[in-house]
Amino acid sequence: MAKYFDVHPDNPQPRAIRQVADGVREGWLIAYPTDSCYALGCRLGSRDGIDRIRAIRQLDDRHHFTLVCQDFAQLGQFVRIDNDVFRALKASTPGSYTFILPATREVPRMLQHPKKKTVGVRIPDHVVAQALLAELGEPLLSSTLLLPDEDEPMTQGWEIKDRLDHVLDAVVDSGDCGTEPTTVIDFSGGEAEIVRRGAGDTSRFE
Numbered sequence: 001m002a003k004y005f006d007v008h009p010d011n012p013q014p015r016a017i018r019q020v021a022d023g024v025r026e027g028w029l030i031a032y033p034t035d036s037c038y039a040l041g042c043r044l045g046s047r048d049g050i051d052r053i054r055a056i057r058q059l060d061d062r063h064h065f066t067l068v069c070q071d072f073a074q075l076g077q078f079v080r081i082d083n084d085v086f087r088a089l090k091a092s093t094p095g096s097y098t099f100i101l102p103a104t105r106e107v108p109r110m111l112q113h114p115k116k117k118t119v120g121v122r123i124p125d126h127v128v129a130q131a132l133l134a135e136l137g138e139p140l141l142s143s144t145l146l147l148p149d150e151d152e153p154m155t156q157g158w159e160i161k162d163r164l165d166h167v168l169d170a171v172v173d174s175g176d177c178g179t180e181p182t183t184v185i186d187f188s189g190g191e192a193e194i195v196r197r198g199a200g201d202t203s204r205f206e
Contacts, residue, residue, distance in 0.1 A: 030170045100120050
């Protein structure tokens, strides 16, 4: 049974955030809010967490997982960024974007695209997600909480708890955070390629 944390969207309770971060360190798989819908999250190197996310979402090995980072300094440890890409990312973060970039050695091979050796990264503009990342001190390995054969992610924490109680360890509920996933931009080839149009404005990449 998943633990349920009702967290204030603007002033998240430190005790609840600490409990969730401690759980993630122990191996929890959580559902948590971001600036573009709810996401599944676990510790960076958790093989069990990755397997569980794949099972819940029915993903194959070509799926790009995302490292949700607290800030640009943290993000820069996990992906290689040249000057042009740096400026583009800096202008778009924090925000509702996921960027696909070449992974550094800090990224476990099991998280990288098997052929491209890339990984997704993002910096969310969401108070609760940022509080959790600050307490955790490392990125959350994440994937949008979009179930197979459904067009839109779930938007209510209680609904997530009700439907996924048996496969999650915790649900962090801070209210509705929308149904539109991030905009995905692939910079792995040097030029911006729009992979998915979502919550983030794509005009600067066109």
